[in-house]
Amino acid sequence: MAKYMREVRRMSTPEVFALDIGTRKIAGLLVTAAEDGFELREAVVEQQLPGAMADGQIHHIDAVAKVIRKIKHQLEESCGRTLHKVAVAAAGRSLRTEMGKSTLSLASNHRLSAQEVRALELDAVRAAVEKLSPDQQGGVMHSYLCVGYSVIQYYLDGEPIGSLEGHQGSTAQVEVIATFLPRIVIDSMSTALERAGLEMLSLTLEPIAAMHVVVPPTMRMLNIALVDVGAGTSDLAIAAEGTVKAYGMISYAGDAMTQGLAEHFLLDFKVAEQVKVGLKRGEPARCQDVFGNELSLSYEEVLAVLEPRIDTLAEKITAEILALNGSAPKGVILIGGGSRIPGLAERMAQKLNLPENLVRMRDRASLSSVRGCPHFNGPETITPIGIGCAHLDGRAMELIHVTVNDRHLQLLHMPTTTVADALLHAGLAPSELVGRPGSAFTVELNGRCITLPGSKGKPGVLTKNGEPCELGAPLADGDRLVVTPGQPGEPPQVTLAELLDAQALTVNIKCNGSPLEIRPLVAVNGEERPFDYLLQDRDKISLQPISTFRELFAVLGVPPRREIPFYLNGEEKRVYDTLELYVDGLPSSLDTAITSGLEVEYFHKPCTVKDLFPGTPQQPVPGIVVKVNGQEVELSHKEPPPVVNGREVSLDYVIKPQDRVEYTPSLTGALGAYIVTDIFRGYHPDEAFTARGGHILVNGVKAGFTTPIKHGDVVELVPYGAATGNS
Numbered sequence: 001m002a003k004y005m006r007e008v009r010r011m012s013t014p015e016v017f018a019l020d021i022g023t024r025k026i027a028g029l030l031v032t033a034a035e036d037g038f039e040l041r042e043a044v045v046e047q048q049l050p051g052a053m054a055d056g057q058i059h060h061i062d063a064v065a066k067v068i069r070k071i072k073h074q075l076e077e078s079c080g081r082t083l084h085k086v087a088v089a090a091a092g093r094s095l096r097t098e099m100g101k102s103t104l105s106l107a108s109n110h111r112l113s114a115q116e117v118r119a120l121e122l123d124a125v126r127a128a129v130e131k132l133s134p135d136q137q138g139g140v141m142h143s144y145l146c147v148g149y150s151v152i153q154y155y156l157d158g159e160p161i162g163s164l165e166g167h168q169g170s171t172a173q174v175e176v177i178a179t180f181l182p183r184i185v186i187d188s189m190s191t192a193l194e195r196a197g198l199e200m201l202s203l204t205l206e207p208i209a210a211m212h213v214v215v216p217p218t219m220r221m222l223n224i225a226l227v228d229v230g231a232g233t234s235d236l237a238i239a240a241e242g243t244v245k246a247y248g249m250i251s252y253a254g255d256a257m258t259q260g261l262a263e264h265f266l267l268d269f270k271v272a273e274q275v276k277v278g279l280k281r282g283e284p285a286r287c288q289d290v291f292g293n294e295l296s297l298s299y300e301e302v303l304a305v306l307e308p309r310i311d312t313l314a315e316k317i318t319a320e321i322l323a324l325n326g327s328a329p330k331g332v333i334l335i336g337g338g339s340r341i342p343g344l345a346e347r348m349a350q351k352l353n354l355p356e357n358l359v360r361m362r363d364r365a366s367l368s369s370v371r372g373c374p375h376f377n378g379p380e381t382i383t384p385i386g387i388g389c390a391h392l393d394g395r396a397m398e399l400i401h402v403t404v405n406d407r408h409l410q411l412l413h414m415p416t417t418t419v420a421d422a423l424l425h426a427g428l429a430p431s432e433l434v435g436r437p438g439s440a441f442t443v444e445l446n447g448r449c450i451t452l453p454g455s456k457g458k459p460g461v462l463t464k465n466g467e468p469c470e471l472g473a474p475l476a477d478g479d480r481l482v483v484t485p486g487q488p489g490e491p492p493q494v495t496l497a498e499l500l501d502a503q504a505l506t507v508n509i510k511c512n513g514s515p516l517e518i519r520p521l522v523a524v525n526g527e528e529r530p531f532d533y534l535l536q537d538r539d540k541i542s543l544q545p546i547s548t549f550r551e552l553f554a555v556l557g558v559p560p561r562r563e564i565p566f567y568l569n570g571e572e573k574r575v576y577d578t579l580e581l582y583v584d585g586l587p588s589s590l591d592t593a594i595t596s597g598l599e600v601e602y603f604h605k606p607c608t609v610k611d612l613f614p615g616t617p618q619q620p621v622p623g624i625v626v627k628v629n630g631q632e633v634e635l636s637h638k639e640p641p642p643v644v645n646g647r648e649v650s651l652d653y654v655i656k657p658q659d660r661v662e663y664t665p666s667l668t669g670a671l672g673a674y675i676v677t678d679i680f681r682g683y684h685p686d687e688a689f690t691a692r693g694g695h696i697l698v699n700g701v702k703a704g705f706t707t708p709i710k711h712g713d714v715v716e717l718v719p720y721g722a723a724t725g726n727s
Contacts (some may be wrong), residue, residue, distance in 0.1 A: 099176065221242050310342070370389070404423065645659060676715065
C-alpha cells in the first residue's frame with residue numbers, strides 16, 4: 001500500500017526530462033517540483049561521440065541522436081516508464097537581436113485601434129528579421145524564430161508619443177528591438193531528438209537556464225555577469241535592472257587547455273583531457289604519450305603549461321564582459337566544467353579590477369533549493385539543472401503546432417505568444433489583414449503643400465478554430481487559423497470644388513438686370529480647370545480670387561475705357577469712351593469690393609460729335625433785332641449739321657470706329673452769341689463802306705467785326721472820310 005501511494009504521489013507531481021547537449025558531454029535529468037524547490041530523481045551523463053559537435057553546434061545529427069537514445073533508455077529503465085518529451089536549451093551565442101521600424105499612413109480623422117497598433121509593431125518585427133536574413137526565401141520567418149520583442153518608441157507625425165491607440169494624425173511609426181534564434185539551431189536539435197524517439201517539449205537558452213537557478217530574479221537588479229565555460233565555447237550573460245540585458249560568446253574554452261597539454265606533452269586528446277580533469281595539487285598525473293612512454297607529470301609542471309592559455313582565456317572573457325556591459329560588473333559567477341581551471345577566477349578578478357571574492361565559481365552545492373542525486377555535482381551541473389527548473393517554473397518556451405490557412409507550422413510558445421506571431425511565421429504581413437489606407441496624394445495650392453489621404457482599407461477576416469479573433473489573441477497548440485487578407489483603400493477622389501470649398505468662395509450679384517455667379521480663377525498645372533476637375537498626385541493649383549469690380553471686369557473682358565479711331569475733316573483722330581459703374585444705384589469706383597446681393601449696372605459712356613467741340617452751345621441761339629445805320633435788321637442762327645460717312649446727322653451722333661466726320665461749327669455757334677459780322681447776312685452796306693472800308697460803332701462805341709451784339713443794339717457803319725457820331 002505504501003509503495004502504491006508513493007507511485008501516486010510521483011505521478012501527480014510535475015516532472016520533466018531535461019537534456020543538456022554539450023560539445024563534449026550530454027547530461028540527462030529527471031527533475032520534479034518539490035514543496036521547497038526541486039528534486040533530481042535521476043541523472044545520467046554520457047560522452048559525445050568524436051566529431052559529433054563543435055563549438056556548441058551539432059555537426060553529425062545521427063551521432064548526437066545515438067547518445068541521446070542511450071541516455072533516454074537508461075532513464076526509462078530507472079523510472080519505469082517511457083519518455084516522450086524533453087526540455088532542452090540552445091547556446092546563448094545563437095541569440096540575435098535587431099531593431100526594426102514600420103510606418104503607417106493614416107486616413108483623415110481616423111483613430112488608431114489596438115489591432116492596427118499591434119499590426120504596426122509586427123511589421124516592425126518583419127523589418128528587423130529581414131535585416132538578419134535579407135536574402136531569405138519562403139516567408140519572413142524562414143531563417144529565424146522570433147522569441148520576443150519590445151517597443152522602443154512610438155511616433156505620431158514624427159513626434160515621440162507614449163501610446164498610439166486612440167490617436168489620429170497623418171502618419172504613425174513604431175521602433176522595436178526583436179530577439180531571434182536561427183531556425184537551423186532549433187531544426188538540428190529537433191531532428192536529433194526525433195531520431196532518438198523524443199519530441200521537444202520546451203526550449204530555453206543555456207545562459208537563461210543557468211541564471212534561473214544561480215541568479216534568481218530577486219538578484220537581477222544587481223549587475224552580475226554569468227560565464228559558462230564549456231569545452232568549445234564560453235557563453236556569457238549579463239544581468240542588470242531586473243533582466244538579462246545581454247548575451248555573448250567566445251570560441252575559446254576548456255578544449256584550448258586540453259589542446260595545449262596534448263601539444264606540449266605529445267598526448268592523445270582524450271589522455272590530455274583526463275590529465276586536465278584529474279589535476280590535483282600535490283598529486284602527480286600518470287599517463288602515456290603517443291609513443292607509449294610512461295609519464296609522471298607534477299601539478300606544477302602541468303600548471304606551467306596551462307598558465308599562458310589560462311591568461312588568454314581570462315583576457316578574452318573579460319574583454320567580452322566589458323564589451324557587453326560597458327564597464328566592469330559588480331561581480332562574476334563562473335559555471336561549467338571549464339570554470340574548474342586553476343587560477344582562472346583570480347586572473348579575471350585582476351583584469352576586471354574586482355576583489356577575488358566577487359569572481360567565484362558556483363557548483364551544485366550552491367543550489368540550496370535542489371536536492372537529490374548527490375553524485376551529480378560540480379559546476380558543469382548548473383546548466384542541465386537550470387533547464388529542468390526553468391521548464392517547471394514556466395520560464396521556458398514550448399514548441400507548439402498550429403495551422404495557418406492549412407499550412408502546418410511549428411513555433412516557440414511563450415506566455416506572450418499570440419495569433420500575430422503565427423502570422424509572422426507564416427510569412428503573412430499583419431498589415432494585409434488590417435487593410436492599409438489607399439496611397440495619399442500631395443498637391444500644391446498657391447505654393448502650400450496639402451496632403452489628400454486615400455480611403456480607408458477594408459479589414460480582413462481572422463478566425464481561430466472557426467471563431468473570429470484579434471491579432472493579440474493567445475495561441476495554443478493545435479490552433480487552426482484562417483486568414484482572409486483585407487483590401488487596401490483607394491487613392492483619394494477629391495475635386496477642386498471639394499478642396500477649395502467652392503460654395504464658400506462663390507459670390508452672387510445682379511448685373512445689368514441678370515444674375516451673375518462670380519467664382520475665383522482656378523488653374524491646375526498652368527491650365528484653367530472647372531470645379532469638377534478630379535485632382536491628381538502632385539497637381540499644382542493656382543487660386544486667384546475676384547474681390548473688386550476692376551478684377552471682375554478684367555475677367556469679363558470689359559475694359560475701363562475703349563479707344564475709338566476716326567477721321568475729322570479728313571484728319572485721323574482718337575477718342576475714348578469710359579466705363580461707368582453704379583452699385584445699388586450709386587456711382588461707384590471700379591475698386592469697390594464685391595459682396596453677395598449687390599445690384600450692379602455698368603456701361604461705357606459714348607462720345608458724340610458734340611463732345612468733339614466742347615464750346616458748341618447745348619441749345620439753339622435765339623434770333624435778335626438790331627438797328628444798322630437806322631435800319632432794323634433781324635438776325636437768326638442756323639448751324640450747318642455734321643456729316644458722317646456722307647450722311648447728315650445730329651450733334652448727338654455716337655462716334656464709331658473708322659467714322660469719317662465732316663463738321664466745322666460757326667464762330668457764332670462756338671461763342672454761343674451773335675457778332676457784328678452776322679449783320680451782313682441780312683444787311684448790305686453802301687458802296688462807299690464796301691469800297692473804302694470804315695469805322696464800326698456799336699451803341700456809339702468803336703467796335704470790330706467780332707464784337708458781340710445783342711437784341712436792340714445800334715450798329716453804325718461809317719465809311720472812312722465821313723463824319724461819325726462821336727468824332
